[in-house]
Amino acid sequence: MSLQSTSVLVTGSTSGIGQSIAERFVAEGADVVVTGRDATRGRAVARWLDALGPGRCSFLAADLGTLDGPGRLAEAAEERLSGVDVLVNNAGIYKVDGAPLSAADFDEMMNLNVRGAHLLTTALLPRMAERGRGAVVNVTSPVAYRGYPGMAAYAATKGALDMLAKCWAAEFGKSGVRVNALSPGPVMTPGVEKLIGTGEEAPKDVLARTNLVAGRVATGNDISAAVLYLASPEAAYVNGSTLHVDGGMNGVGSLWGTNEDVP
Numbered sequence: 001m002s003l004q005s006t007s008v009l010v011t012g013s014t015s016g017i018g019q020s021i022a023e024r025f026v027a028e029g030a031d032v033v034v035t036g037r038d039a040t041r042g043r044a045v046a047r048w049l050d051a052l053g054p055g056r057c058s059f060l061a062a063d064l065g066t067l068d069g070p071g072r073l074a075e076a077a078e079e080r081l082s083g084v085d086v087l088v089n090n091a092g093i094y095k096v097d098g099a100p101l102s103a104a105d106f107d108e109m110m111n112l113n114v115r116g117a118h119l120l121t122t123a124l125l126p127r128m129a130e131r132g133r134g135a136v137v138n139v140t141s142p143v144a145y146r147g148y149p150g151m152a153a154y155a156a157t158k159g160a161l162d163m164l165a166k167c168w169a170a171e172f173g174k175s176g177v178r179v180n181a182l183s184p185g186p187v188m189t190p191g192v193e194k195l196i197g198t199g200e201e202a203p204k205d206v207l208a209r210t211n212l213v214a215g216r217v218a219t220g221n222d223i224s225a226a227v228l229y230l231a232s233p234e235a236a237y238v239n240g241s242t243l244h245v246d247g248g249m250n251g252v253g254s255l256w257g258t259n260e261d262v263p
């Protein structure tokens, strides 16, 4: 699929899932802006992706957890890309823990995962609507659709993102803009490795504790292929939906509890 004249902003794209998504769009010929707080890492990722081509890639620094960061990024990306056609709200943090979260941790997650995406998207959506085209993809999580212990606050942020996508689809759908949510299964990203460790045992542990009937964790490619679809004209009739790219986690139940116990 050629996305040669498509401009794309992917948040949280200097690492993990976001980086895979940015790489996929660059490979399809799009003009991509990657973003994150760490400018040294961000510039290096953008240089690497730009060299891969055939699309272009550049970096804009932003802290989306602050009040003014999302608005400033919206302005800078509109200018850099001469209008943003595709926005992927991927930046997110997960503070998960059996113990109750502190108010500061709760706020940090809400401020980035929900408020940041909200402020950025509401700054860009009216411009997409004016141009009569645009696609937004909110990256959610399987924990937004089922109850999991220790996940309440993180799940609430992702549930909010899911509903934001549906409401924005209702508000802007008639202007030619589509907004969908995508729920990725577990991917062994730097963020996840920080949480559960690295090495061969980490993905096995994830498999044992989840209902991943796919029998493996997800790759960045599994997720980026689906984001590309949702953002492309191939998905012209898909709006206000949630695509579960999760190896079966959402759709398949287990009477026995976990994968490990299933005969």
Ligand code: NAP
Pocket: 011, 012, 013, 014, 015, 016, 017, 018, 035, 036, 037, 038, 039, 041, 062, 063, 064, 065, 066, 090, 091, 092, 093, 094, 112, 139, 140, 141, 142, 183, 184, 185, 186, 187, 188, 189, 190, 191, 192
């Ligand atoms: P990751 O490897 O930790 O990468 C996070 C990215 O977000 C980095 O580029 C980071 O760059 C950026 N970021 C963090 N805080 C930021 C802030 N305040 N402002 C702007 N950018 C910020 O994460 P990941 O595992 O790829 O997860 C990406 C998304 O997928 C998240 O929304 C997560 O909830 C969701 N998800 C992940 C999984 C999984 O298994 N990995 C599964 C389901 C859903 P800087 O640190 O430089 O800012």
